[in-house]
Amino acid sequence: MDYEVYWHSSAHVLAAAVKRLWPDVKLGIGPAIEKGFYYEFYGRTFSKEDLERIEEEMRKIIKEDPKFIRKEISKKEAEKLFKDEPFKLELLRKMEGEKVSIYETGDFVDLCKGPHLRSAGEIKHVKLLRVNAAYWLGDEKNPMMQRIYGISFKTKKEMEEFLRMLEEAEKRDHRKIGKQLDLFGLYELVGPGLPILHPKGMTIRKELVKLMREVNDRLDFQEVYTPHVAKCELWRRSGHYEAYKENMFIFKVNKEEWGIKAMNCPFHIQVYKSRARSYRDLPVRYSEFATVYRREKSGELSGLLRVISLTQDDHHIFAREDQIKEEVEKLVRASIDVLKGIFKMRVKVKLSTKPEKHIGSDEIWEKATNALKSCLEEMKVEYELKEGEGAFYGPKIDFDAMDSLGRWWQLTTIQLDFFMPQRFELEYVDKDGSKRRPVMIHWALLGSLERFMGVMIEHYAGKFPLWLSPVQVRVLPITDRNVNYGRKVWGRLKSKGIRAELDDSRNTLQYKIREAQLQKIPYMVIVGDKEEKGKSIAVRDRSGKTKYGIKLNDFIKDLLKKIEERSV
Numbered sequence: 066m067d068y069e070v071y072w073h074s075s076a077h078v079l080a081a082a083v084k085r086l087w088p089d090v091k092l093g094i095g096p097a098i099e100k101g102f103y104y105e106f107y108g109r110t111f112s113k114e115d116l117e118r119i120e121e122e123m124r125k126i127i128k129e130d131p132k133f134i135r136k137e138i139s140k141k142e143a144e145k146l147f148k149d150e151p152f153k154l155e156l157l158r159k160m161e162g163e164k165v166s167i168y169e170t171g172d173f174v175d176l177c178k179g180p181h182l183r184s185a186g187e188i189k190h191v192k193l194l195r196v197n198a199a200y201w202l203g204d205e206k207n208p209m210m211q212r213i214y215g216i217s218f219k220t221k222k223e224m225e226e227f228l229r230m231l232e233e234a235e236k237r238d239h240r241k242i243g244k245q246l247d248l249f250g251l252y253e254l255v256g257p258g259l260p261i262l263h264p265k266g267m268t269i270r271k272e273l274v275k276l277m278r279e280v281n282d283r284l285d286f287q288e289v290y291t292p293h294v295a296k297c298e299l300w301r302r303s304g305h306y307e308a309y310k311e312n313m314f315i316f317k318v319n320k321e322e323w324g325i326k327a328m329n330c331p332f333h334i335q336v337y338k339s340r341a342r343s344y345r346d347l348p349v350r351y352s353e354f355a356t357v358y359r360r361e362k363s364g365e366l367s368g369l370l371r372v373i374s375l376t377q378d379d380h381h382i383f384a385r386e387d388q389i390k391e392e393v394e395k396l397v398r399a400s401i402d403v404l405k406g407i408f409k410m411r412v413k414v415k416l417s418t419k420p421e422k423h424i425g426s427d428e429i430w431e432k433a434t435n436a437l438k439s440c441l442e443e444m445k446v447e448y449e450l451k452e453g454e455g456a457f458y459g460p461k462i463d464f465d466a467m468d469s470l471g472r473w474w475q476l477t478t479i480q481l482d483f484f485m486p487q488r489f490e491l492e493y494v495d496k497d498g499s500k501r502r503p504v505m506i507h508w509a510l511l512g513s514l515e516r517f518m519g520v521m522i523e524h525y526a527g528k529f530p531l532w533l534s535p536v537q538v539r540v541l542p543i544t545d546r547n548v549n550y551g552r553k554v555w556g557r558l559k560s561k562g563i564r565a566e567l568d569d570s571r572n573t574l575q576y577k578i579r580e581a582q583l584q585k586i587p588y589m590v591i592v593g594d595k596e597e598k599g600k601s602i603a604v605r606d607r608s609g610k611t612k613y614g615i616k617l618n619d620f621i622k623d624l625l626k627k628i629e630e631r632s633v
């Protein structure tokens with residue numbers, strides 16, 4: 066069901082409860098969000114005990130069951146009504162029109178457009194989840210607000226299900242697992258939003274790059290490499306200086322302005338432009354694993370999911386108009402193959418069309434949009450049409466993927482672009498000798514390697530499939546006597562390219578097994594006297610099942626097959 070009104074109404078009840086307990090606390094805003102609601106306050110830092118008290122007060126209000134009453138009043142009246150609420154006054158000043166609407170619930174009044182429930186009693190189950198600090202209206206120059214988050218449901222079952230998922234999500238938090246498995250680190254001295262991959266995290270990244278290079282080879286992309294900095298002349302030419310400067314790192318050296326790259330497109334365009342192109346050369350396809358840097362407010366940074374330095378699996382195709390459909394079809398297929406086939410995620414496709422503000426003729430928009438539509442339809446890919454939500458420079462296809470906890474992540478985008486070719490005056494010579502302009506297609510399948518890795522850590526809860534596991538096998542000699550044999554087994558595994566470790570510590574077998582379990586290693590190879598004598602191994606998998614008397618060669622063959630298929 067749609068809970069937006071329900072949650073927004075719950076936010077009002079939250080604010081009403083806080084005002085009852087601490088009348089001097091000032092009110093910010095209180096919207097419904099994707100899952101639940103929050104309300105912002107100024108003038109008190111809330112403790113865990115506070116949240117419990119507020120929750121109790123909310124239940125009291127819900128029991129009293131006051132109606133949500135909408136009233137329209139003049140701005141003047143509203144200013145009087147909210148004279149002690151500086152943040153509401155600020156919002157009021159920004160509002161257009163003579164009249165504003167307010168909502169009353171019992172003795173609580175809020176400036177609000179609505180709509181709302183009929184009465185507070187409709188809220189059945191409510192829980193406050195956490196509190197954190199956030200700048201008023203997201204601006205670092207503004208005061209710091211205390212934001213209380215909550216959730217509410219009609220049924221107990223929904224609440225229990227939600228709390229269970231929340232607990233599971235916390236257990237899977239990629240920052241927590243990242244530390245536990247030693248995958249990456251964030252360092253205050255380095256700066257926020259700049260993760261450093263540790264060796265095991267780098268192994269995962271290398272596997273992702275390897276996968277994408279295979280995809281790129283199949284689709285005939287040619288890999289290029291471009292620098293991290295360019296003169297601002299380039300960014301002016303591309304239009305980023307004008308439109309995106311706020312998000313870029315720009316600096317001056319010897320009076321010349323430079324920008325750290327936030328996009329790769331302008332560089333790939335240089336390669337296209339480096340020689341004359343004929344219609345027979347097209348499509349031209351370039352790919353790059355390229356780190357770009359984008360300024361973010363420090364409050365919005367989060368582990369690997371929201372960072373300043375992100376590495377795109379970036380692709381650009383320069384194509385003739387009549388090639389759009391065929392090219393996009395290949396990209397759609399490859400995207401689904403990877404997200405669904407390899408990572409076992411459900412996929413949702415969205416097609417965004419011409420917005421009001423746009424460049425390019427209606428004719429080319431229509432042609433391109435129809436190409437995208439018929440491509441999806443012929444492939445029998447279901448999609449949601451987002452009318453008018455394309456970028457100003459072209460229509461696009463986005464892919465959301467659902468992880469094992471049922472959360473959607475926007476990962477892949479295929480973006481048509483009529484703007485860049487125009488800005489950079491790209492051309493090719495057509496059959497009849499005339500000069501024509503190619504269309505550009507931007508594509509990133511994984512999106513950013515950092516973010517994708519963060520999503521995968523949570524998707525798999527750190528139990529990566531074999532091919533992606535930083536350590537695939539750990540060899541555990543049962544006693545000191547078996548260390549030499551264990552070392553031989555370990556050497557054989559490594560010589561076959563399997564990522565293996567040897568635990569030659571003096572700990573007990575139980576302890577060694579527990580350690581390997583905590584590291585979520587797919588296979589343990591256990592060797593004792595019996596194995597040594599029989600020239601065999603015992604193999605324990607992640608589910609805890611152990612098989613004895615296995616020949617090492619058979620085990621290796623089986624592993625290599627699974628790794629190659631990226632099956633489990």
Ligand SMILES: [Zn+2]
Pocket residue numbers: 073077168175176177178179
């Ligand atoms: Zn409201």
Ligand SMILES: [Zn+2]
Pocket residue numbers: 328329330380381507508
């Ligand atoms: Zn691009």
